[in-house]
Amino acid sequence: MSIHETSVVHIQQLEVDYGQTYLVDDACSSAGEFNGVPSDPAGIVRVEKGKALLFVGLQYGTVGFTVAVSDRDPGADLDGYEDIVEIGFDSPSGRVSLEEWGGARAHALPPLSAGPGTYRLRYHARGMDEEDCETVTEHYLLQIWPAPPGGPAVLKTASASLQRWLDFERSH
Structure with a gap:
């Protein structure tokens, strides 16, 4: 990538189950298990080396997703x-994909701009409190860029869904 370049991938219908999807580095075999409440929680996103668990409001069905x-x-x-959180992410290979729950489908994403290293994830959510499984009412935007390691930040919270996640993490 040249200076000041952004590559965008639109996934019109991302299938979710158990209210989640995953960002997975190619160096990891799969999203695997996430253990307990992370030490640096960010509500609707959790990270471990090479992978991120991204929560959505819908228990199962289809959401719109842009990376x-x-x-x-x-x-x-x-x-x-309505909701925006960010957190640091470590990519061992510099190549990631967005995976549907249970490894159903993997959506290839552009190579990360600085190759292997540390990045920042900014996760945007709209419509998390909607309960319509028949129509795509939720949309998510995940931004990824090179950045030094950093803790979580909540930039904006308006949904009851994000607030529940934040309350759960604070109580543990």
């Missing part, structure tokens, strides 16, 4: 989404 891989911080979309 933007940038060479720098692209800026949060504060007006377009």
Whole structure:
């Protein structure tokens, strides 16, 4: 990628189950298990080396999902989404995919701009409190860019869903 470049992948219908999907580095065999409450919780996203667990509001069904891989911080979309959190992510290979629950399908993503190393994930959510399994009402945006290691941050919270996750993490 050249300076100030962003590659965007739109997944119109991402199948979710158990309210989750995964970002998985190619160096990991699969998303696998996530153990307990992480030491640095960020509500609707949890990370371990080479993988991230991304929660959605829908228990099962289809959501819209966009991933933007940038060479720098692209800026949060504060007006377009109800909830926004960020967290550090370590990519051993510099190549990742978005996996549906249980390994059903993997959606290839552009190579990460700085290759193997540390990145920042900014996860945006809209419609998490909707309960319509028949129509795509939820949409998610995941931004990925190179950054030094860093802890979690909640930039915006408006949904009851994110608030429940944050309350759960604080109580453990």
